[in-house]
Amino acid sequence: MTTTGEDHIGAGGGPWWWPRWRSALLDISLAAASAAECAADGVQFSRDAGLPVPVGTLFGLITGVTLLLRRKWPVAVVLVSIAITPAQMGFLMGVVGLYTLAASELPRRIIGALAGMSFVGMFIVTYVRAHQGLVRGDLSIAGGFIPFLSVTTALGLTAPPVLLGMYVGARRRLMESLRERAHSLERELMLLAERAEERAEWARNEERRRIAREMHDVVAHRVSLMVVHAAALQAVARKDPEKAVKNAALVGDMGRQALTELREMLGVLRSDEAAPVRPARATALPAEPATAAVALVPVVDDSAEGPCLAALEELVGQSAAAGMVVNLSVEGDTRSYTPQVEQTAYRVVQEALTNVHKHAAGAKTHVRLAHRSEEIAMQVENEPPPEPGPAAAVRLPSGGNGLVGMKERVSALGGVFVSGPTDAGGFRVSAVIPAQAA
Structure with missing residues (x-):
């Protein structure tokens, strides 16, 4: 993450420290405008300071181009703008630099200190220039109005960019937290879906085992008795016809009982196919978070x-x-x-x-x-x-x-x-x- 709180885009990002190309183009345009402004102000600065005009112009161009670094080193840009404030140049650099600084992830005490320095510097320069203009007769205002004019000018050039930058930074951080939360919720939903599928498979296997146990208990006992009676019937069929008849009747009764129990079980299964699903019990599964989803699978009523x-x-x-x-x-x-x-x-x-x-x-x-x-x-x-x-x-x-x-x-x-x-x-x-x- 950059100092301005913007995310890097790995593939297809912008050059150097810019996250995307449009950000680079915006900063280049602002730096060009700042360089032009500082170069123009450098002409007057060179005259006031008694320096050659090319020196002042070159100084303005160099200081104005530093606005390119606002995303990488916003503190440096603000310090440069404060340093050239007495030369009455770099107003665009100061406004943009304060905005970038306030929108960054830097501690609030650093942002407040630099904003205060910019305010004091702008106040002093405005007060001195207004007093000089009043002495030379360039300004026709009352002397008591100069402090108010200085405070108003300093606030107008520092407070709006700082407040706007703080708002944009807070909004950006909020959007990032919401995006991260959405991603975490998406991952959690994927895990819950996988867990629900596992529980559904577990419930289906449990139901298969339960039905297998019921079928085994119904069939194995009755059929075993039928086989035993059939063997006894074969042994006594010729020696004791009455006992053979009795055993044959028992075999028939047991067969009918087995069929009856099978029909009852199949009837429960068929009626359950049309019944709405209900949450499957998961007492045999490990403990889960309260947000865990419950698998919905058809379950045969054990109380049938x-x-x-x-x-x-x-x-x-x-x-x-x-x-x-x-x-x-x-x-x-x-x-x-x-x-x-x-x-x-x-x-x-x-x-x-x-x-x-x-x-x-x-x-x-x-x-x-x-x-x-x-x-x-x-x-x-x-x-x-x-x-x-x-x-x-x-x-x-x-x-x-x-x-x-x-x-x-x-x-x-x-x-x-x-x-x-x-x-x-x-x-x-x-x-x-x-x-x-x-």
């Missing part, structure tokens, strides 16, 4: 109708009907919770039972549910599987996402999930979820 703890006995009964030896124990006073808590607790037990069907068919299983004051706990533990039988010989496919999905569900509600083998050779799945009363 789904399984609840009241259907837990039916879930355990279905596994028992498939040949699993399973018992359910409930501790504490039964009460209702928010849909998210009840669905999560149900899905944990459902997936744990599904894993028993897949990996430990025929093993005795214990399901425990505990209602506590501030949390709800569930545990599914199976004993080591028995010798492989007809039902245990069925190999069920596993995607390896069941335990991961259960942990994600429980962690999303602020709970704790633990799973792993037991010392007796079985497997245990435990989860504790903060109790959020309905």
Whole structure:
């Protein structure tokens, strides 16, 4: 930045210290006018001082050309104008120099000191010249009017350029601050847009994982039971037709239940497509400034109708009907919770039972549910599987996402999930979820 507060333009700028060519042309024109004025005044100065006229003219030309430096060294230009004030030349240089000085970024005390020096110099010169003219008879004014004339002349040649320069400098600084602020806001908006895009992508991925968990829980459990019943049906079809008929009916019931749950889920997704978007929750994202934008993405309502703890006995009964030896124990006073808590607790037990069907068919299983004051706990533990039988010989496919999905569900509600083998050779799945009363 130059001393006048103007910005440099790197590519395509003006010559030397000028920011642009039009500024250089303006200063050259002002310097030419100042040189012509000083050269003309130098003729009278050389006569008054008893010097040859060419000397006075050359002196005026040299001092007038210094106005070219007003943008680079405004202090020097003002000092030169003050120095030649007794010679009654350089009035244009003084006015332009004071304006440039006041518009610059120099400290106000320097500007005030130089403006005061210019005022005093102009006042003294005007007073002396007016007194000399009054003595010679060139002026026909009262002697008491000379101080007023001197003050008025000095103020007229110093105050307007200083005030105008201060106004232009303040306006230029204001425009520069507004421009910088606009650039910073533009950069901030770009960052916020990038952040919003990241949050939208995060929300979409979270929604995909949530739907994948729901689809896995709905399909895996029902289909696993259907496969187990189908295997048992194949084994007893000829030996016990009545039991085969019963197993076939169970397979049909479970298939219909699976289809019903799938239709409900797809119905929620389709209805959500036409629903207006709402801000996606971003609790899993790092903290952001208050000015951060919120990504708008479609989110499926977690409170939609789904399984609840009241259907837990039916879930355990279905596994028992498939040949699993399973018992359910409930501790504490039964009460209702928010849909998210009840669905999560149900899905944990459902997936744990599904894993028993897949990996430990025929093993005795214990399901425990505990209602506590501030949390709800569930545990599914199976004993080591028995010798492989007809039902245990069925190999069920596993995607390896069941335990991961259960942990994600429980962690999303602020709970704790633990799973792993037991010392007796079985497997245990435990989860504790903060109790959020309905």
